[in-house]
Amino acid sequence: PPLAAGKELCAISITEPNTGSDVAAVSLKASRTGGGWLLNGAKTWCTFAGRSEVLVVLARTNPDTSLGYKGLSLFLVKKPIYKGHSFSHKQKQGGTLTGKAIATLGYRGMHSYDLFFEDYFVPAENLIGEEQGKGKGFYYTMAGFAGGRIQTAARATGVMQAAYEQALRYAGERKVFGAPIADLQITRIKLARMLATITASRQFSYAVAKMMDEGKGQMEASLVKLFACRAAEWVTREAMQIHGGMGYAEETAVSRYFVDARVLSIFEGTEEVLATRVVARELLEKGALEI
Numbered sequence: 001p002p003l004a005a006g007k008e009l010c011a012i013s014i015t016e017p018n019t020g021s022d023v024a025a026v027s028l029k030a031s032r033t034g035g036g037w038l039l040n041g042a043k044t045w046c047t048f049a050g051r052s053e054v055l056v057v058l059a060r061t062n063p064d065t066s067l068g069y070k071g072l073s074l075f076l077v078k079k080p081i082y083k084g085h086s087f088s089h090k091q092k093q094g095g096t097l098t099g100k101a102i103a104t105l106g107y108r109g110m111h112s113y114d115l116f117f118e119d120y121f122v123p124a125e126n127l128i129g130e131e132q133g134k135g136k137g138f139y140y141t142m143a144g145f146a147g148g149r150i151q152t153a154a155r156a157t158g159v160m161q162a163a164y165e166q167a168l169r170y171a172g173e174r175k176v177f178g179a180p181i182a183d184l185q186i187t188r189i190k191l192a193r194m195l196a197t198i199t200a201s202r203q204f205s206y207a208v209a210k211m212m213d214e215g216k217g218q219m220e221a222s223l224v225k226l227f228a229c230r231a232a233e234w235v236t237r238e239a240m241q242i243h244g245g246m247g248y249a250e251e252t253a254v255s256r257y258f259v260d261a262r263v264l265s266i267f268e269g270t271e272e273v274l275a276t277r278v279v280a281r282e283l284l285e286k287g288a289l290e291i
Contacts, residue, residue: 106259
């Protein structure tokens with residue numbers, strides 16, 4: 001209930017040092033113990049792991065790796081809130097959880113962490129779905145990814161909108177050869193194309209969100225992410241270009257938007273995996289889009 005009410009912050013812990021988009025290959029081990037489970041292994045790219053009170057951790061509950069995705073389960077893992085770039089928590093039972101923030105090019109306002117679990121105890125009731133949920137972690141994760149991809153497309157649209165507004169303002173203020181650069185035809189073309197791209201991304205996102213509300217749109221969520229995230233790289237670049245030298249200075253917002261946009265086509269499923277393993281595969285199987 002606290003998670004649903006927004007009273008507790010939750011971080012998603014799926015990716016591992018040797019496992020990214022290939023979720024079925026997750027290896028962090030969950031072993032049965034009295035009253036629950038012990039987690040052992042490493043995770044990476046867990047955003048908000050420090051400040052969160054709950055981690056949603058995908059772990060292998062069946063040691064038989066030949067089972068692949070069928071041996072995975074999801075756990076709600078409680079932890080204290082930590083501020084700063086690193087933390088270490090030792091349980092009364094003796095287990096430990098340590099984390100260290102990863103230095104990144106952008107997205108510096110929401111740190112992602114490397115995590116290390118050593119005999120970290122999780123109560124039996126914190127297995128999502130309880131005993132009936134054992135072995136269903138992969139399916140729960142995939143269902144959650146669709147929501148993550150549509151919100152990433154929306155996030156990309158927001159980054160584009162912010163970059164566009166900054167570029168529009170700067171174009172009206174910055175003067176060259178005695179006139180605002182907004183008077184130059186090349187600037188006007190840039191601004192028009194930027195707005196057209198943002199509008200397309202926004203409407204595409206709304207259309208897919210509507211489909212998902214109706215229980216559809218799993219593939220389309222990946223498709224809109226592909227489009228919007230790559231578009232964000234271009235729009236933020238154009239915003240930086242309009243700013244000229246100041247666009248490369250960290251004191252201007254567009255420099256942040258540019259580096260923040262770059263990661264969008266990587267997390268929540270890389271564009272290569274989404275294109276080949278989700279979008280293209282479904283198109284070839286069904287042969288048509290519903291939008």
